[in-house]
Amino acid sequence: MGNFLSQFNELVNRDADSKVPDVNLDFEDSTMSEENLEPFEALGPTAELLDMLRNYEGCGEYIRQAIGAPGTEAETEAWNHVRPAVDKLKQFYEYSSAIETCLPLILQTLCIGDVNKNLERHKGLARILCNLLDFVFEFDSLKMKKPQIQNDFSYYRRCLSRGKLSNEVDLRSAMNEDELANRLSMFYAYPTPMLKTVTEVTTQFVAKNRVGRSVSECLSTLAGVCYHSVGSSTSPSSSSSFKKSSSSSRSPPRPETTAFCLRVMVISIIIYDHIDPQGAFVKSSPINIKNSVKAIQSYGNANDTPNLMSALRYNTKHLNDATTSKSIKSLVAS
Structure with missing residues (x-):
C-alpha cells in the first residue's frame, strides 16, 4: 500500500510544522518479514470475515412467519436458518476475542521504548496493527447497516430460553451456550x-503499564503518516497543506491505498482521543484535526467519507469539551 510509513520530515501541527523522526515501512512490499508473527496469526486475513458480514441477509422472513403463525413447522424452519446465521456471528465475536489477546502484545512491542525505532524495527507488526485498525472501521461500518443481526440474535436467545436445545445437547452444554449468548448479546x-x-x-493496556505517552505517540504517528501519505503525494495543483515536500518523489497513491490510509488515520485519532487525557482536539495535540478532516473531504471516496466523518463526530471522547475550539467542532460536524 505504497511507501506507507515513509521518509517524511513534516507533520503539520495546527498551522505549524512539527518534526518527526523518519520511519520507513512499505505496505506494498510483498517480501516476508523476518519477525516471528506466528502469535498474531489470529489477526490474519480478514477479507473473508468482511465478505461474510457484507453478504449477511438475516432470517427476518422466517422469524416473522414463526412468530406470526406459530407452529412446529414454522418454528423449525426459522430455527434451521437462525442457527447457521448465529454461527457466523460467533465467528465475528471470536475475532474480537483474538483482538483482546493479540493487541496487548502488539502494543507491548511497538510502544515500550522508542516508538519510532520500534515501528522501524518491527515493520511486519506495524503492518498488522494498521490492517487491524482498517478492519475495525470496515467491520463496524458494515455492522451498523445490518439491523437484522440484532433481530436474528434476539430470536436465537428466545429459542434458547424456551429450551430449544434440550433435545440436542446436555444441560451443561446448554448452559455454556446460554453464557456465550449473553456475551454475544452485549x-x-x-x-x-x-x-x-x-x-x-x-485503555486497559495503558492503565496497566502506565505507558499512555508512548501509546499516544504511536497512534499520533500513525495518524500523521496516514495524512502525509495521502496529502503529500497529490498533484502539484493541490492546496498548500497537501503539497509534496521537497524530499518526496512518490507518485500519487492508488485509490485503495488512499482509502486505507484515511480509515487507519481516523481510527488512530479516535483511540488517541480516548487514551490521552487532553484528547486529540486541543491545540497542543500532535494530531492536526483540521487538515485530517480536509484530507477526508478532499480524498475520501463516496462510500467511506460519510462514515469517516460520523466516526470522528460520534465515537471520539473530547470533541465537545470546552477546550475544543468552535471552529474544530463546526468542521467535524459539517
Missing part, C-alpha cells in the same frame, strides 16, 4: 463493537 448491542473492543483493550 457485543452486538454496541453500535461499533470492534472499535469498542480495540479502545477498551488499549
Whole structure:
C-alpha cells in the first residue's frame, strides 16, 4: 500500500510544522518479514470475515412467519436458518476475542521504548496493527447497516430460553451456550463493537503499564503518516497543506491505498482521543484535526467519507469539551 510509513520530515501541527523522526515501512512490499508473527496469526486475513458480514441477509422472513403463525413447522424452519446465521456471528465475536489477546502484545512491542525505532524495527507488526485498525472501521461500518443481526440474535436467545436445545445437547452444554449468548448479546448491542473492543483493550493496556505517552505517540504517528501519505503525494495543483515536500518523489497513491490510509488515520485519532487525557482536539495535540478532516473531504471516496466523518463526530471522547475550539467542532460536524 505504497511507501506507507515513509521518509517524511513534516507533520503539520495546527498551522505549524512539527518534526518527526523518519520511519520507513512499505505496505506494498510483498517480501516476508523476518519477525516471528506466528502469535498474531489470529489477526490474519480478514477479507473473508468482511465478505461474510457484507453478504449477511438475516432470517427476518422466517422469524416473522414463526412468530406470526406459530407452529412446529414454522418454528423449525426459522430455527434451521437462525442457527447457521448465529454461527457466523460467533465467528465475528471470536475475532474480537483474538483482538483482546493479540493487541496487548502488539502494543507491548511497538510502544515500550522508542516508538519510532520500534515501528522501524518491527515493520511486519506495524503492518498488522494498521490492517487491524482498517478492519475495525470496515467491520463496524458494515455492522451498523445490518439491523437484522440484532433481530436474528434476539430470536436465537428466545429459542434458547424456551429450551430449544434440550433435545440436542446436555444441560451443561446448554448452559455454556446460554453464557456465550449473553456475551454475544452485549457485543452486538454496541453500535461499533470492534472499535469498542480495540479502545477498551488499549485503555486497559495503558492503565496497566502506565505507558499512555508512548501509546499516544504511536497512534499520533500513525495518524500523521496516514495524512502525509495521502496529502503529500497529490498533484502539484493541490492546496498548500497537501503539497509534496521537497524530499518526496512518490507518485500519487492508488485509490485503495488512499482509502486505507484515511480509515487507519481516523481510527488512530479516535483511540488517541480516548487514551490521552487532553484528547486529540486541543491545540497542543500532535494530531492536526483540521487538515485530517480536509484530507477526508478532499480524498475520501463516496462510500467511506460519510462514515469517516460520523466516526470522528460520534465515537471520539473530547470533541465537545470546552477546550475544543468552535471552529474544530463546526468542521467535524459539517
